[in-house]
Amino acid sequence: QKEVEQNSGPLSVPEGAIASLNCTYSDRGSQSFFWYRQYSGKSPELIMSIYSNGDKEDGRFTAQLNKASQYVSLLIRDSQPSDSATYLCAVIPSGGGADGLTFGKGTHLIIQP
Amino acid sequence: NAGVTQTPKFQVLKTGQSMTLQCAQDMNHNSMYWYRQDPGMGLRLIYYSASEGTTDKGEVPNGYNVSRLNKREFSLRLESAAPSQTSVYFCASSLTAGVSPLHFGNGTRLTVT
Numbered sequence: 048q049k050e051v052e053q054n055s056g057p058l059s060v061p062e063g064a065i066a067s068l069n070c071t072y073s074d075r076g077s078q079s080f081f082w083y084r085q086y087s088g089k090s091p092e093l094i095m096s097i098y099s100n101g102d103k104e105d106g107r108f109t110a111q112l113n114k115a116s117q118y119v120s121l122l123i124r125d126s127q128p129s130d131s132a133t134y135l136c137a138v139i140p141s142g143g144g145a146d147g148l149t150f151g152k153g154t155h156l157i158i159q160p
Numbered sequence: 161n162a163g164v165t166q167t168p169k170f171q172v173l174k175t176g177q178s179m180t181l182q183c184a185q186d187m188n189h190n191s192m193y194w195y196r197q198d199p200g201m202g203l204r205l206i207y208y209s210a211s212e213g214t215t216d217k218g219e220v221p222n223g224y225n226v227s228r229l230n231k232r233e234f235s236l237r238l239e240s241a242a243p244s245q246t247s248v249y250f251c252a253s254s255l256t257a258g259v260s261p262l263h264f265g266n267g268t269r270l271t272v273t
Contacts, residue, residue, distance in 0.1 A: 081261045090264040145210045145257040152202035
């Protein structure tokens with residue numbers, strides 16, 4: 048069973064601080080990794096993609112990938128109350144994954160004003 | 161740019177009734193998916209269509225049927241609704257299965273009484 052694990056939270060972070068969200072995956076051959084943001088009552092929205100080891104930055108967001116440790120993380124700098132949401136980690140497993148992505152259950156992030 | 165459009169947004173059914181959830185995408189994507197999302201369960205794949213003309217079962221297909229009407233449209237049918245099918249349903253699409261991220265529609269909130 049190919050799994051993606053996330054701490055469900057809630058993760059509470061003060062406004063202006065760095066929020067760090069973590070995800071581990073079981074399929075060592077996974078090649079593509081994504082972070083989705085889901086506001087309460089809304090649909091998941093793609094915010095970051097990362098395909099190779101290292102860091103990828105996009106505005107206040109940084110995705111980090113370590114394939115050796117089977118670990119992917121999302122850092123949110125200068126956290127804002129509008130960042131409060133559930134963040135879903137998703138992986139395309141080895142073998143291509145014609146059935147889409149394998150999703151974690153998400154981490155609920157709360158940014159405290 | 162509409163992206164992925166789902167109808168209806170809300171629906172209430174009585175046990176035993178049938179209905180069809182509609183989904184259309186205008187991004188010229190090849191692959192389409194139906195997920196359900198329940199509290200604590202995360203996103204679970206119901207059916208998917210890797211390309212026009214093909215459909216396959218996902219993790220939780222029982223009680224559902226699908227039709228890939230053309231490249232743009234992928235419908236989900238509940239033949240005899242049950243209270244266990246009360247959920248939020250998301251349609252998603254991707255350019256290429258196993259390679260590209262998913263883009264989600266706004267969801268359908270279904271209640272079966």
